[in-house]
Amino acid sequence: MAVMTITDAVIADNAGYAQAVETAVKAAAAYYGGGDSALDDDAYDRLIRAITAWETDHPEQIVPGSPTGKVAGGVGQGDVPHTQPMLSLDNVFSLEQFTAWAASLERRIGRPVQAWSVEPKLDGLAIAARYRDGRLVQLITRGNGTAGEDVSHAIGTLNGLPGQLAEPVTVEVRGEVLMTSVQFETALAVRAQHGGEPFANPRNAAAGTLRARDRAYRLEMTFFGYGCLPLPTTDTELAERLTGSSHSEVMACIVGWGVQTAAATDVPGRTVTSVLAVQDRVEELAGLRADLSFGIDGIVIKADLAADRQAAGSGSRAPRWAIAWKLPAVEKITRLLDVEWNVGRTGIIAPRAVLEPVEIDGSVITYATLHNPADITRRDLRIGDQVMVYKAGDIIPRIEAPVAHLRTGAEQPIVFPETCPQCGSGIDASEQRWRCERGRDCHLVASVSYAVGRDQLDIEGLGLTRVVQLTDAGLISDFADLFSLTRDALLGLERMGPTSADNLLAAIEQAKARPLSRVLCALGVRGTGRSMSRRVARHFATMEAVRAADADAMQQVDGIGIEKAPVIVAELAQLAPVIDKLIAAGVNTTEPGATPLAGNGAAHTAEAAGPLHGMTVVVTGAMTGPLEQLGRNQMNELIEQAGGRSSSSVSKRTSLLVAGEGAGAKRAKAEDLGIRIVSPGEFAELIADLLP
């Protein structure tokens, strides 16, 4: 199990100390008060460790408001006195630390601890529930440990804490209030309906909900008991039974009365008799953490026997007979940079959050799942939000919710797609999970639409609707099948008359003559867009040479590195059936202007002699004259055929700017940098040989 390794911030001087105390107190007040803390637990704990370190070295400078050594950082409030203090817990982070703590406890009580009770440390907030004659009469928060707030208004909203016990006993049950993930999602939805800000995480939602008095809505929470003690009016026999029994016996007793405990979960408390057995159980619980429907932030280990607990006693902040073995933090705050919409194999359109990289439990997280669009709406998520991200074990990281109070006003709404982001078809939004109307054919429609696009094979008359029609009719299973479409097959399609069919066939026929670079681009090899396809085509000159290239040969192409090369080679191999079909259909397999070299397979291109040899050329503004009809991609093709390199941004390395009408910022920048600027007309003369 991971030991905490993150180095803590170091406080440099007294002013830094004062600042740290202020930050920590503010965070704790928000944390325990049900507001949003600006810090995640990990950041808070590191701050506290830094403050503690400073105070150890400068005991004379400790300020009275310091959060260290106090229950709830000293910020808890309330006017209902506790019968016995409700304390914090001391922490350990490793087996060594736990062993040392256990040894010191055994030294203190003067005998070995015979039994340890090992329970999950539920990540919610502590509450005392007072029962009189079996009826739940009062709920009190932990507050400052000595007195808490009366939150009896929450009676009836806590699953697992019955209004009436099975026996008419007078007792105080203590336990944790939290929200399960289902309760949290419901809370977010209800809150959004009422125009409230989202809760940052389940713990925050529980804290806020427990203390809220006059909300127009009620939210359900969950209670797990982990302690029980007598009240002053408890009858003597029961009082003695409670104080004289082992912790595990008391737990069994409250379960019998109808109170829910961790025994009802996948992580029940266990009693074990050795430190090593404690460690085993801790590891087991840690392994189960990711799959739980509620948060745990550690494991609580208690001396089970009443005699051991009494002998150990308590300090002012924490009992000496119990310890929290903390697990690594699985929740961090980071920024939501963007939302991507990915289409899965079956056409499911799933949003995915792009995050400012953040380290959680040893791995760097850059993406998080958002499941479905309703998830986003429920959370009122916005681009730029600070968000609480959760990642435990092997689960996919998820965004719990935004930390709404950290908003600056610069956050932007998340734009939902109106058509399928992969193929452009309609979206079926009737269910929670959106789906492309093409379902499993989405990828086919997308890849064919891409292949026939203007910058690839440029087949006129093959818009999305036609591609969908051909796909739905089962006439194509990849874009190469287009070249074997028959007139009869086309005529069988709806809204396809003889003229349209002939036009389409003619357009397809024309596409067979496209240069190799266009054909390569149409294949849609990952990581190779238009300009990379041109470079590959010019380098190898023929499809045969491209296919014969291994990773080493592929790496000779300008811009293809050691990582990309094998990926391209592998993808081309996978596309072999499609390429074979293209060749069989008579599609052109050569690049004009490039001639293949024997030997190393690299082509000898005309570029050495080209008029733009060695130049980096940028095009901006509207083209006129002989270049008027050319799109950017075609301009770039020309530049590269002329031996130059095309680029989209002006920098010191730019050799030439072709500035058409309406050229603005790029022109100004080129002027600043003293770069040569030509008009479209001048440029056309420069490359006149290459123009048709």
Ligand SMILES: NC(=O)c1ccc[n+]([C@@H]2O[C@H](COP(=O)([O-])OP(=O)(O)OC[C@H]3O[C@@H](n4cnc5c(N)ncnc54)[C@H](O)[C@@H]3O)[C@@H](O)[C@H]2O)c1
């Ligand atoms: N993010 C913030 O700004 C911020 C501010 C303050 C505190 N915190 C976090 O709160 C924690 C410390 O606060 P704390 O004193 O509330 O908790 P603690 O870690 O000292 O533990 C004591 C609490 O554990 C809970 N608990 C859960 N399961 C239990 C079990 N089986 N038996 C007994 N107790 C159990 C009880 O509520 C009890 O009050 C730290 O981890 C800190 O990161 C965060």
Ligand SMILES: [Zn+2]
């Ligand atoms: Zn689609």
